[in-house]
Amino acid sequence: MGGVFDPIHYGHLFTAEEARIEFKLDKVIFVPCREPVHKRENSISDPEHRYLMTVLAISNNPFFEVSKIELNRPGPSYSIDTVKEFFKKYNHGIEIFFITGADAFLEIDSWYKSEELIKLCQFVAATRPGYDLNRLDQRFKKIIKIMEIPPLSISSTDIRRRVREGKSIKYLVPYKVEEYIYKNRLYQR
Numbered sequence: 561m562g563g564v565f566d567p568i569h570y571g572h573l574f575t576a577e578e579a580r581i582e583f584k585l586d587k588v589i590f591v592p593c594r595e596p597v598h599k600r601e602n603s604i605s606d607p608e609h610r611y612l613m614t615v616l617a618i619s620n621n622p623f624f625e626v627s628k629i630e631l632n633r634p635g636p637s638y639s640i641d642t643v644k645e646f647f648k649k650y651n652h653g654i655e656i657f658f659i660t661g662a663d664a665f666l667e668i669d670s671w672y673k674s675e676e677l678i679k680l681c682q683f684v685a686a687t688r689p690g691y692d693l694n695r696l697d698q699r700f701k702k703i704i705k706i707m708e709i710p711p712l713s714i715s716s717t718d719i720r721r722r723v724r725e726g727k728s729i730k731y732l733v734p735y736k737v738e739e740y741i742y743k744n745r746l747y748q749r
């Protein structure tokens with residue numbers, strides 16, 4: 561499960577757990593990206609902060625891991641490179657399920673080497689309020705698994721805005737992540 565995770569929240573965690581159970585996955589590896597290609601905001605937190613928040617968020621689930629694979633690689637984060645590195649690491653003896661949100665998958669045509677990436681792994685697109693997967697090109701509808709999840713209108717963008725405005729983020733992120741955000745003064749003016 562790749563993402564910016566700025567910050568990671570219960571929507572990410574619920575989606576990962578739901579995919580793990582529904583597709584009988586051995587584990588879910590969270591992969592915070594170094595330089596997101598599709599989100600060129602200046603306000604993205606330092607990769608190390610995003611990594612540490614992800615570690616804190618998943619610490620109580622033995623089926624979850626966090627990888628620094630993209631953080632250790634310089635330059636933009638391309639999913640195709642990450643998937644290929646996982647195949648090398650696990651000696652090609654695995655099946656990779658790429659878990660993402662409907663919002664991200666609707667942009668798959670713009671991903672770097674998307675045609676090759678689609679052939680390497682099984683995509684799982686989690687439904688998200690406001691994003692209609694019926695808009696997908698027919699060729700993609702045949703190759704992805706759509707995972708219906710309860711509508712959780714939680715977004716990292718909204719969480720960052722709430723912190724800037726001095727509003728509560730309790731119950732949107734795990735307690736340890738909330739503490740980390742305030743301790744490190746993330747997202748504040």
